Amino acid sequence: MQTLVEEAVAEELRAGGGEAVRLYVSACTERMAPLFMGLRTGAPGREAELDFYAESVRDLWYVDRPLADAAERVRLLERFPELQLDEEGITDAADTYAFFAVLCLRYALLAHGSGSADEAVSCGHAALTAMGMVDQNTAGASFLAEEQRLQSLSLSDDGSGVWDASVAAGRERFRAVLSRLPH
Numbered sequence: 153m154q155t156l157v158e159e160a161v162a163e164e165l166r167a168g169g170g171e172a173v174r175l176y177v178s179a180c181t182e183r184m185a186p187l188f189m190g191l192r193t194g195a196p197g198r199e200a201e202l203d204f205y206a207e208s209v210r211d212l213w214y215v216d217r218p219l220a221d222a223a224e225r226v227r228l229l230e231r232f233p234e235l236q237l238d239e240e241g242i243t244d245a246a247d248t249y250a251f252f253a254v255l256c257l258r259y260a261l262l263a264h265g266s267g268s269a270d271e272a273v274s275c276g277h278a279a280l281t282a283m284g285m286v287d288q289n290t291a292g293a294s295f296l297a298e299e300q301r302l303q304s305l306s307l308s309d310d311g312s313g314v315w316d317a318s319v320a321a322g323r324e325r326f327r328a329v330l331s332r333l334p335h
Contacts, residue, residue, distance in 0.1 A: 157276040161300075176272050176275075177271075177275045184256040252285075260275045
């Protein structure tokens, strides 16, 4: 499968081992989290899912060891409406970006639990795809290039600067997507 993840990043993930994979997916998911959290907050009946999502993103940052319950978390996440297929498909921007945020977390949990570079690449690909869509729909945006830069940074940094950069980038993404939504 062709992915948007740069080949150098994919190679570093394969060579870097479990902790590098876990840091990478934690950072990708942190940047995508505001999209899910912001677009789904206040939706009736979603409180438990929002809590689960936020707890999972937080727990991904324990990069020194794999999540023992990663497979169970994936099973719970796969029950989210964003991952349930229907005939209509995804029809609006909010649903599209929430879908990519959930998909990113799904691959992050799989990669975190297994240390799989391939699952990590899929996590990064989901984030890059979403950012490419933001760029297409926002004049002058460069979210795709920023995501590529941050993905590389997460493999060359000890983690201290990656979290701050990821939180800031996630907020900017949410602002950009929110500005496009009908009020």
